[in-house]
Amino acid sequence: MLPSTRSLLARRHEATPKKERKRKKKTGEFSNGWRGGVAVVRERGVDSSCWFAPGALRRMFELPAPILSRHQLKRLEEHRYSSSGRSLLEPVMQRYWEWLVRRMPPWIAPNLITIVGLATNIFTTLVLVYYCPTATEQAPLWAYLLCAVGLFVYQSLDAIDGKQARRTNSSSPLGELFDHGCDSLSTVFVVLGISIAVQLGSHPDWMFFCCFSGMFMFYCAHWQTYVSGTLRFGIIDVTEVQIFIILLYLLAAVGGSALWQSPIPVINIQMKIIPALCTFIAVVFSCTNYFRVIFTGGVGKNGSTIAGTSVLSPVLHIGSVIVLAMMIYKKSTVQLFQKHPCLYILAFGFVSAKITNKLVVAHMTKSEMHLHDAAFLGPGLLFLDQYFNSFIDEYLVLWISLILSLFDLVRYCVSVCNEIASHLHICVFKIKPQSTAEAVE
Template sequence: MSPRCLGEGLFIYQSLDAIDGKQARRTNSSSPLGELFDHGCDSFSTVVVGLGTCLAVHLGTDPDLMFFCCFIGIFMFYCAHWQTYVSGSLRFGKIDVTEVQICIMLIFFLSAIGGATFWEYQDHPCLYILAFGCVASKITNKLVVAHMTKSKMKLQDTAFIGPGLLFLNQYFNSFINEYFVLWAAMVFSLCDLLVYCTAVCIQIASHLHIEVFRIPYQASEQVQNHHD
């Protein structure tokens, strides 16, 4: 996949991300489930976009710097939602997510124009970032749910099993190849994230008596009457 395709994909994603809230309010279909979908997709895209940006500028040759740059994006995203959990409102600065997304698009397009070889990277740091990114994504989603339900967050979570496997493998100098453990940790963390998000969405949809990915007929009729 070329940097140009990534830039175009990010532009489409950012545009849809900015439109969905207005569309939900226009059709009178906004709900806590929609908020969870919005921030849940953002939590995982933060990992993917950060990783793609590093690869576009050939940062994969420096795993430590690459991990640091991706970690900063994940950390800032979590802090923004922690502030929302504490204060009760999501605040934006003059230079915030939209401006950062525009800069990342420019990086992708400049890499495409300059002829940078996009896939010259080492796979080990990418797997580490994806594994820990899935963990951060699940914890952030739990923070969003805790904010919406006004509940407390538990310290124990199955999301930490993947990183725990990596830690034990390194600490005890296990005979198992680190590469295989890394893949296992990433796949487990991703599956754990998907299972959690699916379960939460089903519970919220059942509690609010709403259907996922479907606009109610009455809401559509109200919009049509409003235009008439």
């Protein structure tokens, strides 16, 4: 019979000299303990029981080498959130959000609220992707209603995670990074979902523009934050855009495909083009404000970023994504984007989410962004396949690109969250008790 975990720990305790135990306790070195009938592994003073994944699974989704240096972690610890401005509907929505957060149990971690909202938004959008893979089909009416509810749930939970953190005294730089990271991924699914809902796949150029414009604007919002150190909100911002999209989902549920295909009198364009034109106006308006800050609002030396780098340096990352996406779209001999727009947007969307997360990390750690990144491996494979006359089926390479991009995004996010949580001595999805019992010696 194998000895129990408790007996093993007891034997190890007896075999360890008292001075050695005191030294390990003082330095926070790797040690084992028992708490509440559950074996606990402590490394650098952090209780790893805050992680849900088994050891083997965690190693698979965690990079072997640290991403953040000791100096970056130190600057992250000193980071303070800064924002300015208020959108048009925010004062009205604040009443609802304040009411909602009071209904949240105090033991629910803010990051858990955020991830539940993100998962809800992703699931409801994937339902639309299942029914409308080319963004031209008619989905069941309940699918559009489900997406409207899913986006509203995401908006609500995303708005109260910070309030829950302050309410439970668990605010940390990890919470800010986790929130923005989930937003970067949610943006991909939101722009894809609404493009499907209005059946924009019949106009592939417009669909490409709308989806990549959404990703680009979200990136620019954090680009100007990297330059100025402050996240700025406009009169028309994310809250208003999300409510507008919810209304479009409801219209799709009521009117069906006939609504978006019906022509508008006088101007003689289909209804589905109206959301695309609204996107174009939003891009012009938002980018004007963003680039005004980028070119004139640098708080570093000689007007540089907060990291002391060029204010134009982040353009290389998002520019590479958009240029590669456009080249592959236009060069494809099998009409890859036209036939598989959802897979295409997701494959490049995961890359966009990854580099946006890197930008947020660079801002919070006051460090430089490096261009070389494994995220570009997937798009690079698509580009090389086309360069060599598509000797491998482009559809197969697209799937490989999507899987690689998603895996790289997940590995990066898991690794960064692990490193920050370990450094700050906190858990990602649990609220650490104010006073914890020490491990048995």
